[in-house]
Amino acid sequence: MKLTDLYFKPAKALAAVGVFAAVSGSYVSFAQTKDAIVDNIVKESNQNSQLKNLAHELLDVVGPRLVGTPQMEQANKWAVEKYKSWGIAARNEKWGEWRGWQRGISHIDMVSPRVHTLEATQLAWSPGMKKSVTAELVIIPDLADSVAFKKWLPAVKGKFVLISMMQPTGRPDYNWKEFATPESFEKMKKERTAQTEAWAARIRKTGYNGRTLPVALENAGAAGVVINNWSAGFGVDKIFGAYTKKVPTIDVALEDYGLLYRLIESGHKPKIRVQTESKENGVVPTFNTIAEIKGSEKPNEYVILSAHFDSWDGGTGATDNGTGTLTMMEAMRILKKIYPNPKRTILVGHWGSEEQGLNGSRAFVEDHPEIVKNIQAVFNQDNGTGRVVNLSGQGFLHAYDYLGRWLSKVPDSIRNHIETSFPGAPGRGGSDFASFVAAGAPAFSLSSNSWSYGNYTWHTNRDTYDKIVFDDLRNNAMLAAILAYLASEDPAKTSNEKSVMPVNPRTGEPTKWPDQTSPTRRGGLD
Structure with a gap:
């Protein structure tokens, strides 16, 4: 099989025992074994989920999170305080400025x-x-x-x-x-x-x-x-x-x-x-909310959980991207309780102004090259309330080696829903994982099933709390926490070697890896 033939070849997620996969001409075997940390993550998620409380506080109380609005600022502050209440260090990091605007009656x-x-x-x-x-x-x-x-x-x-x-x-x-x-x-x-x-x-x-x-x-x-x-x-x-x-x-x-x-x-x-x-509020600062559990052995290597925090404001931004935000917050809460001393630093980024062009994550990538060069993996969730059903290697040649190891330890009830594509092709936009992929960091989208996302909740007036499917959301929080734990524990540093890109049939030239793009740091002010 040619390397280019591997692109967009879906494969049902790894079976429980003895799975073999062709990767760069060699065969790698993975076997699922019992892991007490994984078991405890699942137990904590099922028996002590905080997702409904978090969803109510964020979506019903704070509301929509349009960049430049008081609700966005309120959400940033709320998230920092919530993390601190769990014993997790958190901060709001300024990345730019935006037109301040406040919806009225x-x-x-x-x-x-x-x-x-x-x-x-x-x-x-x-x-x-x-x-x-x-x-x-x-x-x-x-x-x-x-x-x-x-x-x-x-x-x-x-x-x-x-x-x-x-x-x-x-x-x-x-x-x-x-x-x-x-x-x-x-x-x-x-x-x-x-x-x-x-x-x-x-x-x-x-x-x-x-x-x-x-x-x-x-x-x-x-x-x-x-x-x-x-x-x-x-x-x-x-x-x-x-x-x-x-x-x-x-x-x-x-x-x-x-x-x-x-x-x-x-x-x-x-x-x-x-x-x-409505009211104009001049020029206001914009922030990313960052929280982290410091690594005990390799504190300068990073596993990043990623979700954009901002939304449009026709509804309350429940599935775009309240659910991604809640997934990563709940994953961090669980990890702090079950796995408080990770080998690598586990960092969560709640990015601002994704809706206007991935601006918050692009700013983070641009401002923190020392972190980006030492990323073990980024896991991003964005596209709705559904359980994760797709995972692509994003064009990284050896992504199957490490994602395969980690997925083999994910419980069957979660893993069996997931189809994989290796090495896949690099994402060029759509959500914040693409900001990291463009910089050459191994970043992956935990892509959800639809629940009629495109028509009924994506950027609509009906994107509200009642559209959340909490069973699927709990599934995703477990998955994110387990993957973060396994990525942190892995003895090997992940490879960010890129695949040979396929030829573009329209031009006859090899497809180029996406370029790193600078963010818009002053928005809506023209």
């Missing part, structure tokens, strides 16, 4: 042709209003070209402007597939595709795009911008940031957005009243 109501309170959310960093504004709504028209649009643009003065397509259905495709006739389902999809293409053409003909159009509207005197960023599921919208700086940008849920759109089209001239009380 919002009320968005239709007041004509009837009264109806709308399900709507002010976008992050959207400017607040000194007083409520009541105004008519208009839709971006379908005009011939940008010249015609510029002639129309003064018509938006004093009005709220709808700039998103009205979805033809509020039912997700799986619901259509289950109940519709095949002919009806295909007809809907065909009509939706045509409508989507027509709307994209409509926006292009304005001469603007999704980022620049809201700014053009506010400069023309619009009272505000209204969008719908549907996430293709019942009741879910993606909630990101605003581009406007003088007037509010509001995401209205699909059901109410369609209502407003249809009323405009039928000539009923609906009006809404908007009150948004």
Whole structure:
């Protein structure tokens, strides 16, 4: 088998006894043996889990953790105090500065042709209003070209402007597939595709795009911008940031957005009243929360548990990435109790501003080369509440040697869910493990199963405590703690030798290892 043939070859996680694997032409044998520390980690996790308490404190009390907000600062302080209560040294380490912004009370109501309170959310960093504004709504028209649009643009003065397509259905495709006739389902999809293409053409003909159009509207005197960023599921919208700086940008849920759109089209001239009380807080510092259990024999070698701490704020950031955060906090709590004197230093990083480009972890990698060069392994968890089901070698040639040793000692009930891919390919983004991979450190993503993550919780207004599956979360905390323990105890230092990268079929050139990227250390201030 060619080395390149090993890429993306999934293999069911190691069997309990006598597993053999081809790695660089040699065979390595692993056998599962009883380990008292592993047994005690499992026992502590099952009998004394703190996950529900931690989830309530972080998600319900602190809430969402948008970079630059008071809730992010509160979360940083909460985590440090929690670690200290467990006897774990912790600190908040400044890495940059961000635009300070604080969400306030919002009320968005239709007041004509009837009264109806709308399900709507002010976008992050959207400017607040000194007083409520009541105004008519208009839709971006379908005009011939940008010249015609510029002639129309003064018509938006004093009005709220709808700039998103009205979805033809509020039912997700799986619901259509289950109940519709095949002919009806295909007809809907065909009509939706045509409508989507027509709307994209409509926006292009304005001469603007999704980022620049809201700014053009506010400069023309619009009272505000209204969008719908549907996430293709019942009741879910993606909630990101605003581009406007003088007037509010509001995401209205699909059901109410369609209502407003249809009323405009039928000539009923609906009006809404908007009150948004967000507050600008100037320039604020941004932090990573770092905690560590110092190594007793090799304190300058590191096993790192990794999860980003920040979130978007449409919901409370429960599965992105509250669950990753809780996994690593619970793992550290268990390790301090069961394995208080590790051979290597076990460090946990709760990174800031992952959502804006892995900024916190990139800053840590850039600021701490002395740690990065001595990393034994990084384990990162990010993509939702589900149990870990995938583990890739991230392009490190000998990753199977050491990950195989460690996985062979993980209990069957956890390990049997995991598919592996060795040596895999290096991650280029997506979550904070990629910051370490780019610097050549062996870093791995503990990738979870879906639980409809992409549609229902990833960056949505429904990413809340009730979406957590605590059995799966407990599974992941056990796994992280066990892997950290085994990586710490391993007599051998892990290899960070890189695989020969496959040829890119489009260019005919070998794929390059991802470059280390500097973080944005001053954000949202332009």
